[in-house]
Amino acid sequence: MASPAKKTSVKKAPKAAKARKPAAEVSMKAKVKNLKNEAVGEIDLVPEVFGIEVRKDLMARVVHWQLAKRRSGNHKTKEIWDVMGTTKKPYAQKGTGNARQGSLRSPQFRKGAVIFGPVVRDHGYSMPKKVRIQALRCALSCKQAEGKLIILDTAKMDAVKSKTAAAALKKLGVARSVLIIDSANLDEKFALSVRNLREVDLLPEQGANVYDILHRDTLVLTKNAVEQLSGRLKESA
Numbered sequence: 001m002a003s004p005a006k007k008t009s010v011k012k013a014p015k016a017a018k019a020r021k022p023a024a025e026v027s028m029k030a031k032v033k034n035l036k037n038e039a040v041g042e043i044d045l046v047p048e049v050f051g052i053e054v055r056k057d058l059m060a061r062v063v064h065w066q067l068a069k070r071r072s073g074n075h076k077t078k079e080i081w082d083v084m085g086t087t088k089k090p091y092a093q094k095g096t097g098n099a100r101q102g103s104l105r106s107p108q109f110r111k112g113a114v115i116f117g118p119v120v121r122d123h124g125y126s127m128p129k130k131v132r133i134q135a136l137r138c139a140l141s142c143k144q145a146e147g148k149l150i151i152l153d154t155a156k157m158d159a160v161k162s163k164t165a166a167a168a169l170k171k172l173g174v175a176r177s178v179l180i181i182d183s184a185n186l187d188e189k190f191a192l193s194v195r196n197l198r199e200v201d202l203l204p205e206q207g208a209n210v211y212d213i214l215h216r217d218t219l220v221l222t223k224n225a226v227e228q229l230s231g232r233l234k235e236s237a
Helices: 056-070 129-145 162-172 188-194 210-215 223-233
Strands: 028-033 039-045 149-152 178-182 200-204 218-222
Touching: 039 223, 056 129, 056 210, 129 149, 129 210, 129 218, 129 223, 149 223, 162 188, 178 210, 178 223, 188 200, 200 210, 218 223
Parallel strands: 028 149, 149 218, 178 200, 178 218
Antiparallel strands: 028 039
């Protein structure tokens, strides 16, 4: 009896992927103020940097990574070879009725060694660059969404005067717990004026990081800092 003929399966050609339509750009505008709290114009914020979905898990990962890198790691306890003392056997191996002992520097004795104690080491670990960049975008977007982002025209002063700087920040409503981020070249007079102010931090644009942004309640960016951060953190870059 002849065996039935096998059916040949014809593979269908894969469908061509549909071309995605370019997403419409959403404009985000923010007011620009000066140190006298006067509106001097507007600036366009890049949605890919200041308007993304806030990922708290990414920010937490980067904050833990930053704090781990800051640890000195110089904690250490003495092990048996670090403890100074006699090397003589405390008493005979047998005949005393006590448990056998080989050294008075053992951990069970007073002033003896510490077992499994901390050792000098580096607590830092690696973090993917894409995660770090995305977490920084999330931190900036978080401040923008909470209404705690202020854009300054410039952060410059004519003279070094902490009292004047404190009064200017008070006019802006950010006298306490504020991080100011300027361009790469900080104004020396402004930096010296705010250096002694309590809970006021100043960083150049290249020093912007997740921990310092979240550590302070209000974030103040200059126009130059916004432009430089947008160019560095934009997704297309």
